[in-house]
Amino acid sequence: xxxxxxxFSQGExxxxxxxxxxxxxxLSQQAVPLGFMVTxxxxxxxxxxxxxxxxxxxxxxxxxxxxxxxxxxxxxxxTSEAVAKAFDLPLVFDPIAFEQIQQFFNQRQQPMPAANxxxxxxPKGAERLDNTLGTAPGFALWHQNCWLVxxxxxxxxxxxxxxxxxxxxxxxxxxxxxxxxxxxxxFGLGESLIQQRLEEITLPETVQLGFxxxxxxxxxxxxxxxxxxxxxxxxxxxxxxxxxxxxxxxIDTTSEATGDLVTTLDQLMTRAGQTLAVVExxxxxxxxxxxxxxxxxxxxxxxxxxxxxxxxxxxxxxxENLSRLAQTIAFTTxxxxxxxxxxxxxxxxxxxxxxxxxxxxxxxTVLFTKGQCYCLEHTVVGIAKHKQHRAALLAVDMxxxxxxxxxx
Amino acid sequence: xxxxxxxFSQGExxxxxxxxxxxxxxLSQQAVPLGFMVTxxxxxxxxxxxxxxxxxxxxxxxxxxxxxxxxxxxxxxxTSEAVAKAFDLPLVFDPIAFEQIQQFFNQRQQPMPAANxxxxxxPKGAERLDNTLGTAPGFALWHQNCWLVxxxxxxxxxxxxxxxxxxxxxxxxxxxxxxxxxxxxxFGLGESLIQQRLEEITLPETVQLGFxxxxxxxxxxxxxxxxxxxxxxxxxxxxxxxxxxxxxxxIDTTSEATGDLVTTLDQLMTRAGQTLAVVExxxxxxxxxxxxxxxxxxxxxxxxxxxxxxxxxxxxxxxENLSRLAQTIAFTTxxxxxxxxxxxxxxxxxxxxxxxxxxxxxxxTVLFTKGQCYCLEHTVVGIAKHKQHRAALLAVDMxxxxxxxxxx
Numbered sequence: 001x002x003x004x005x006x007x008f009s010q011g012e013x014x015x016x017x018x019x020x021x022x023x024x025x026x027l028s029q030q031a032v033p034l035g036f037m038v039t040x041x042x043x044x045x046x047x048x049x050x051x052x053x054x055x056x057x058x059x060x061x062x063x064x065x066x067x068x069x070x071x072x073x074x075x076x077x078x079t080s081e082a083v084a085k086a087f088d089l090p091l092v093f094d095p096i097a098f099e100q101i102q103q104f105f106n107q108r109q110q111p112m113p114a115a116n117x118x119x120x121x122x123p124k125g126a127e128r129l130d131n132t133l134g135t136a137p138g139f140a141l142w143h144q145n146c147w148l149v150x151x152x153x154x155x156x157x158x159x160x161x162x163x164x165x166x167x168x169x170x171x172x173x174x175x176x177x178x179x180x181x182x183x184x185x186x187f188g189l190g191e192s193l194i195q196q197r198l199e200e201i202t203l204p205e206t207v208q209l210g211f212x213x214x215x216x217x218x219x220x221x222x223x224x225x226x227x228x229x230x231x232x233x234x235x236x237x238x239x240x241x242x243x244x245x246x247x248x249x250x251i252d253t254t255s256e257a258t259g260d261l262v263t264t265l266d267q268l269m270t271r272a273g274q275t276l277a278v279v280e281x282x283x284x285x286x287x288x289x290x291x292x293x294x295x296x297x298x299x300x301x302x303x304x305x306x307x308x309x310x311x312x313x314x315x316x317x318x319x320e321n322l323s324r325l326a327q328t329i330a331f332t333t334x335x336x337x338x339x340x341x342x343x344x345x346x347x348x349x350x351x352x353x354x355x356x357x358x359x360x361x362x363x364x365t366v367l368f369t370k371g372q373c374y375c376l377e378h379t380v381v382g383i384a385k386h387k388q389h390r391a392a393l394l395a396v397d398m399x400x401x402x403x404x405x406x407x408x
Numbered sequence: 409x410x411x412x413x414x415x416f417s418q419g420e421x422x423x424x425x426x427x428x429x430x431x432x433x434x435l436s437q438q439a440v441p442l443g444f445m446v447t448x449x450x451x452x453x454x455x456x457x458x459x460x461x462x463x464x465x466x467x468x469x470x471x472x473x474x475x476x477x478x479x480x481x482x483x484x485x486x487t488s489e490a491v492a493k494a495f496d497l498p499l500v501f502d503p504i505a506f507e508q509i510q511q512f513f514n515q516r517q518q519p520m521p522a523a524n525x526x527x528x529x530x531p532k533g534a535e536r537l538d539n540t541l542g543t544a545p546g547f548a549l550w551h552q553n554c555w556l557v558x559x560x561x562x563x564x565x566x567x568x569x570x571x572x573x574x575x576x577x578x579x580x581x582x583x584x585x586x587x588x589x590x591x592x593x594x595f596g597l598g599e600s601l602i603q604q605r606l607e608e609i610t611l612p613e614t615v616q617l618g619f620x621x622x623x624x625x626x627x628x629x630x631x632x633x634x635x636x637x638x639x640x641x642x643x644x645x646x647x648x649x650x651x652x653x654x655x656x657x658x659i660d661t662t663s664e665a666t667g668d669l670v671t672t673l674d675q676l677m678t679r680a681g682q683t684l685a686v687v688e689x690x691x692x693x694x695x696x697x698x699x700x701x702x703x704x705x706x707x708x709x710x711x712x713x714x715x716x717x718x719x720x721x722x723x724x725x726x727x728e729n730l731s732r733l734a735q736t737i738a739f740t741t742x743x744x745x746x747x748x749x750x751x752x753x754x755x756x757x758x759x760x761x762x763x764x765x766x767x768x769x770x771x772x773t774v775l776f777t778k779g780q781c782y783c784l785e786h787t788v789v790g791i792a793k794h795k796q797h798r799a800a801l802l803a804v805d806m807x808x809x810x811x812x813x814x815x816x
């Protein structure tokens with residue numbers, strides 16, 4: 001049986017939205033590969049009754065609970081009190097905890113405020129978790145079949161305490177079988193098209209399949225159970241990868257995160273030691289902006305007016321065939337810049353038509369390298385910014401595909 | 409009675425920690441000033457039984473539930489099914505939703521995958537919430553005393569749907585006593601400097617003061633209780649605004665969000681009916697990229713190599729005094745582009761030195777307009793991307809200050 005784990009975040013600043021709860025995501029990222037099944041995240045504010053109810057709920061549902069926040073010295077820090085009330089345990093003064101808190105202030109040559117004494121009161125029978133970064137010690141205790149761990153809410157303190165004091169001991173309390181998570185990251189295929197392509201592959205029942213789509217990529221996620229044969233895992237991932245073809249730009253595993261589409265492009269360009277010049281129209285600088293920080297981006301030009309762009313480049317060709325024209329621009333820019341790659345993107349219609357969200361916009365993207373021109377056409381839709389962002393990503397992806405597969 | 413509201417996020421990617429749930433914080437930020445008491449955030453994965461249990465729990469505890477995620481076309485998108493099961497409602501085919509989904513694919517000239525038909529199946533009696541950005545319509549329904557609203561998990565779609573379709577109607581269902589939240593948004597002053605400047609102003613005890621700092625701005629937030637006298641509120645806000653001077657670029661109220669620094673610039677430029685050309689070095693296209701979508705951005709140029717940039721512009725001046733050189737570049741660019749404003753930004757040191765996070769970088773930013781040159785110098789620090797981003801924002805802010813206050 002995979003032990004169930006819940007994460008519980010306490011704090012008025014979380015339920016009111018002043019703070020985004022990054023602790024819960026971080027703890028999940030730690031817990032899943034260890035072999036827990038994380039079933040719920042819950043956040044409540046600083047209300048004693050809400051805390052008591054929630055602690056009892058979680059203890060009856062899960063085998064492990066990781067709780068953050070509410071350990072501070074002020075009156076709205078109620079965790080110990082809530083634990084005492086929920087599980088009917090008296091609060092007991094812990095002299096070692098008290099000494100550590102005093103030491104924290106002594107080291108800073110500050111007097112200890114009276115309020116901090118409260119942080120040395122722990123529920124009876126709880127195991128103290130010494131916090132070397134702040135004044136609040138954490139603690140942990142069993143209630144029936146649930147191991148509840150209480151950590152400070154300050155992310156740096158929470159992370160250190162978890163890594164040093166909690167993570168190494170979880171194996172003693174639980175029979176954990178670590179899982180492996182693989183994410184196949186693609187650009188250019190929609191979520192439903194991916195699903196369609198993968199339909200013919202039969203997954204073992206023990207492997208969980210999931211998808212995550214954003215503007216930047218679609219991730220196909222496979223969660224493998226412990227003891228899943230690693231060569232069978234590799235074979236399956238390869239099968240899926242092949243099915244998704246050149247849309248795959250990177251694969252994440254539990255032990256290795258690869259970054260986004262531009263990170264992949266950056267690695268490919270850096271490895272190739274080559275340079276890029278871009279000529280933008282629809283994306284107004286966004287394409288260069290995506291590559292910001294890259295030494296291989298030599299130059300970029302954006303012109304709202306196409307005739308003015310042509311005049312600047314000394315091109316007299318007519319503007320009727322945009323794909324042809326983009327090729328001429330690419331050739332001229334390659335000559336002038338000396339860049340190894342040139343990306344040029346033109347679009348049908350006016351800048352005003354681009355602003356109209358009911359109108360689709362047709363793109364003509366050209367990649368020029370080593371005397372060769374490659375041409376792709378795409379349609380982008382939606383509000384202007386969305387079309388522009390998509391256009392910039394499509395151009396980035398065109399270069400990525402060429403570098404990764406040597407063709408388009 | 410203040411109505412209780414809970415936020416419910418669905419997705420395996422959230423409970424496993426692959427995604428930080430920013431939707432919950434964003435929705436809380438919306439709900440609190442409207443007059444709700446947000447009592448809980450809960451996230452669960454893609455398991456039908458967990459979803460059903462949680463939906464029933466929330467409907468019995470809260471008067472309003474905002475739920476995100478699980479509306480997609482794939483097999484792990486289970487929200488409609490869970491709602492149907494939890495509240496004993498059949499799923500009904502919605503022909504209008506289906507037509508919208510088909511249209512989404514038609515516009516992209518793609519065939520609609522069979523899987524997407526599922527998104528047109530809504531629980532009986534639910535009110536459809538049309539989604540103009542994606543394929544997934546949202547929906548909302550009453551269950552006993554709870555109004556449950558279901559929104560897509562993609563943040564951009566969720567935010568638009570909430571703002572356009574949900575927020576305006578909440579007043580009809582609930583007796584809300586809105587608090588007033590005022591955010592004074594500044595650029596160019598640090599959080600502690602702001603605090604220092606505001607120290608001499610005494611706030612009424614009922615008004616809550618808070619700060620939020622990001623790379624883009626520092627927000628000074630004032631939360632006024634219901635029935636706080638509006639002219640006293642205006643007087644207090646004006647006092648704070650004056651204390652913060654020209655760093656203030658916008659003021660948000662509960663009823664009016666003003667957007668970011670670039671939004672303010674966009675309004676000022678659009679109102680003035682004038683145009684801009686930019687010449688970037690350090691920011692590699694990021695400055696133009698920030699203004700993407702703006703009709704007033706006529707052209708942008710980025711060159712990694714300063715000698716090459718000068719050659720391209722036909723400038724023979726020596727490169728020793730960068731502020732002078734930036735003025736010459738601005739003048740040349742104004743002549744060639746015909747733009748009303750020209751921003752030019754140069755920096756000390758090489759592109760390689762910029763990559764070194766231990767080295768600060770000195771910026772020379774010039775604004776040219778109506779035959780006049782304005783020059784500012786700044787120092788930026790940190791990793792390369794941070795320096796580049798800051799440089800772009802400083803240039804944007806320079807133009808914003810000129811347009812807003814007529815001077816620098």
